[in-house]
Amino acid sequence: MKGLxxxxxxxxxxxxxxxxAVYVIGIVVSFFKASSNFLTVFITLFSIMWIVNLFALDLQAxxxxxxxxxxxxxxxxxxxRYLFFLLIVLAGTIxxxxxxxxxxxxxxxxxxxASQAMNEAWIMMGGCLIxxxxxxxxVYQFxxxxxxFIVIVVAILPAILVSIIGNGNSDEMTAPYLDKILSSLNWILPLGGAALFLISYAISGAIFQKKEL
Amino acid sequence: MENMIEVINVEKSYRDFSLNHVTFALPKGSIMGFVGANGAGKSTTIKLILNIIRRDSGEIRVFGKDNIKREQEIKQEIGLVMDDCSFHDAFHAKDVAAILNGIYPNFERKQFFSYLDRFRIPVQKKIKDYSRGMKMKLSIAAALSHHAKLLIMDEPTSGLDPIVRSEILDLFMDFIQEEEHGVLLSSHITSDLEKICDYITFIDNGSIVLSEEKDTILDHYGIIKGGREAFRKVDDRDIIGKKSTSLNCEALVRDRMQMKRKYPDLLVEPAQIEDIMVFIRRGQEV
Known part of the structure; x- marks a missing residue:
């Protein structure tokens, strides 16, 4: 496994x-704009893109x-593969x-x-894991x-969810609960992500075990 | 004689192709050529031996051990070469060494680079800049550098020029000098197999047509030739495969000495592996 x-x-x-180079640009931009948002978005996108890219490179070879x-x-x-992705996400989070x-x-x-920035990093990590x-x-199945195509669907779903939550926010009954959920994202997403990551590994392992190549 | 590989009554079905009761054995200390046309089932059989795909029924033993129950233990002692170089284009030879060093506990970095040196592989170049011959030699060097006892190779010489092929064949001959070693080599370049193989297993349309010592095959099989008229008296049961033109006929027979006695009017010549492959295929088509 070490070799892989x-x-x-x-x-x-x-x-x-x-x-x-893009990481460095992200860090420079964050200092000029007094915000890590660009770097966070880039690292999130990159981490997901890179894991997809690894499968594509393996297929090509x-x-x-x-x-x-x-x-x-x-x-x-x-x-x-799961551990390598975890390392990329952890490095990005740090x-x-x-x-x-x-x-x-x-x-x-x-x-x-600083603590708010750390919360955002945890949320990013949780989102990536999920x-x-x-x-x-x-990917292992198909x-x-x-x-x-699943990448696109999985990317669109959170956007729809956010939009639904956004609409629901105007509802006076649900607003306090939604606010509570949103403010708890910094621990819900990483914990939920970690749990889902373990389940996902078990499912992928079972799929690959039976896969004929 | 102890066998390195035993494939016994193995079956595997796909929607449009199936392997039917595939049975053969590779004795220790020998090279077996696994011959067949494209799509005959060579790669499927090799993948079954390596448990890359699952058999529907039958039994496969490697070094006398079940290839599924003792899979990891068996694979430690197998050197594997697929029909394409499976290493990524972006890698250098030293990257391949680093990867395999993390996979095989017995991997010998020094030995790997000495093979590359012997093959004149430019280690400073990326794999994407290698020729097909260089890529194949890199794969073979990788397969030979962890003290494997058994080499399993799927079409390692296809698409290579005769000089590179000859170098690779010499290497297999060196490898087999150790009597604990064995080689299963799939190919449809029959001239290569005739040079180095001790055994030939011929697969056609998912079934093993013959699996015998090469010398036995070359000593016994023959081609009888003659005019159409003279050929009329040839018993169909003596013929394995036949081809004919408007004037002449040729047919593959299993026992050429017997045929010489039985049909003294016809010309009987020894058959080469390629003739056998072609005639058996034709015989099936007829």
């Missing part, structure tokens, strides 16, 4: 120059049939937190703003080409 994670890391590293022929159990092949704290102190926001947890079983 090294493979994913090497693929990441080979493409890292452009990615790191015809890696999967070879990989299953190696002495690595199928569940560990899936586990390596980067957003560090950037948020630095911006908060640079502009005199102190710990209050998105990818839904996506990956589809292959990356068909699952690209």
């Amino acid at each position: 994670m090294i493979k994913d890391f090497l693929l990441f590293w080979k493409n890292a120059k452009i990615i790191l 015809k890696w999967d049939p070879y990989c299953v022929g190696l002495p690595v159990p199928r569940r560990k092949i899936v586990l390596a 980067l957003i937190m560090a950037d948020g704290i630095a911006v908060a102190f640079r502009y005199g926001g102190g710990w209050a703003e 998105f990818v947890s839904i996506l990956l079983p589809f 292959g990356i080409n068909k699952a690209r």
